[in-house]
Amino acid sequence: MIEQGIREETSVYHEATNILHLGEEENDKYYDAVVPPIFQTSLFTSKTYEDFVKAINHAGDQYSYTRYGNPNFDILCKKIASLEGGDSALLTSSGVSAMSIAILAYAQSGGHIIAIRNLYGPTRSFLHYLEEKLNLQVTFISGDDVNELAAVIQPNTQLVVLESPASFLFNVQDLRKIAALCRGSGITTVIDNSNATPLFQKPLQLGIDVVVHSATKYLSGHSDTIGGFIVANQAQMEPIRRQHKLIGSSPAPFEAWLILRGLRTLPVRMKEHAKNALIIANFLESHPKVKRVHYPALSSFSQHELAKSQMSGFSSLFSFELDAASDRMVHFFNGLELIKIGLSWGGYESICNPLKVGFGSGFTEAQFSQMGITDQLVRLHVGLEEAGDLVDDLDRALRQV
Known part of the structure; x- marks a missing residue:
């Protein structure tokens, strides 16, 4: 499916079972292979003019170009969307690219971003870079007290960037209270959930808007590939999809296949x-x-x-x-x-x-x-x-x- 990672209807199975089988129900397309094949192709052709129009416009189940979609991506993203309880997921080339895309989707020149101080190093560096290049103001806080966050919100605050448990000292943020405060102020919340994984923490259910993962870490689990995910509900995902498409941060199909192999365990x-x-x-x-x-x-x-x-x-x-x-x-x-x-x-x-x-x-x-x-x-x-x-x-x- 071209609309990458759209979550299936609520499954009757436990999430551990869904990790193994969700998104693979039509394996008859692959000669009933237990493991989906690697679609190691850069492009997909269309049989008719009408099919090509559908593919270019991401309509139906037509693929056109792997940067825009690939069966290996879709199988994997359906599983991640289901695990996090989001409408859809996007696969990126790394965790850093996933977080960068999520931030860029909501950051605008002259705006204000609030972030916890003990972020993953590259995320913090990216925010400093945006300060210089986009005339953005970034305020770093501990994240331990929601009142601290409330005190630094400005009229132009667009985004709050979280990571719980955080890097270095592994402090946690009160996600329910932060989500409620930001929703009431029209501010988007983004969290790096790589540490907890979707098995141990589901930020969307706590009110957070956008969840990011480094698939390089626990999700793949074998230290042999790099990738990232962005998960959100449909309204929050639209600007992220546009940003993802412009940047072109998709992995190779083989990388997606490796992440899928690791995810099963x-x-x-x-x-x-x-x-x-x-x-x-x-x-x-x-x-x-x-x-x-x-x-x-x-x-x-x-x-x-x-x-x-x-x-x-x-x-x-x-x-x-x-x-x-x-x-x-x-x-x-x-x-x-x-x-x-x-x-x-x-x-x-x-x-x-x-x-x-x-x-x-x-x-x-x-x-x-x-x-x-x-x-x-x-x-x-x-x-x-x-x-x-x-x-x-x-x-x-x-x-x-």
Whole structure:
């Protein structure tokens, strides 16, 4: 279907079943293959003049050009739209492109955007770029208090950009209260839901307008492809579709096929990720070399009750602070054997990084302090390895500090 990712009528099946089968009901078109084929083509031809007119105008089930639509995209987007409870979804070439398209769809020159301070780094950088290029004003807030948000709303505020749980310290925002405030003020809300996944948090049901995902992370789950999603109801999706079409940020069909392959195991993977993460977080919280663990699943987390009220589960990404001098941090990271050092997360493998170093150059100490990022802050993604092996690896590295 050309109208990418339109959600099917409400299914009678559980979401785990829909992940496996929704959007694939007409597999007789593919000789009843269990796995849909890869439509590795740049264009589609039409049998008649009339069919070509339909294809160009995105009418009916005619395809014209993969940048505008492809069966691999549609199968995948129907599943994601259903998971998030939105009318439709769009597939993009990366999570960064998904967020950029969603922001550009609503940002206008001379306007005002409010964003939480601890956003994913490239999203924050993109907002700074828009300040320079489009004469936009961006106000960064903690996001912890809806009154803080209400105080900075201006007559020209167009958009609020959220990420809950947020990067770095994993604070959560009260999505219900923020959504109600923004709806009443005519402001569009956009959230990065990559951390929670649609299994553990459904922002559209809490009143948020637009949901963005990096499919590179948990949705694909195998660290072998890059992609992104935008999900919304029809009214909010129209400007996003126009922006998406103009930018041309569609992945290759093979990338969509890889994401689909990974998505099929999302429920079982997330259960294991969550189980492992809680074991590791409890171990770290009790370790004498660890000062603090920032993980909403822990009862010690300051916003634990709020997180539970809007999330049905917790993923395996969190951070912790070591009780160590800055010059001893290198010994911790070099002492790891099983857990690798790297930037990304959401795959099968456990991976960590020193958050401050991960930013590279260009940030001042004052900016790091404002975001709560110190030399001792470590971000950890807990993978699917045996939890005991991960505990042993961390314990061995912590003894080096």
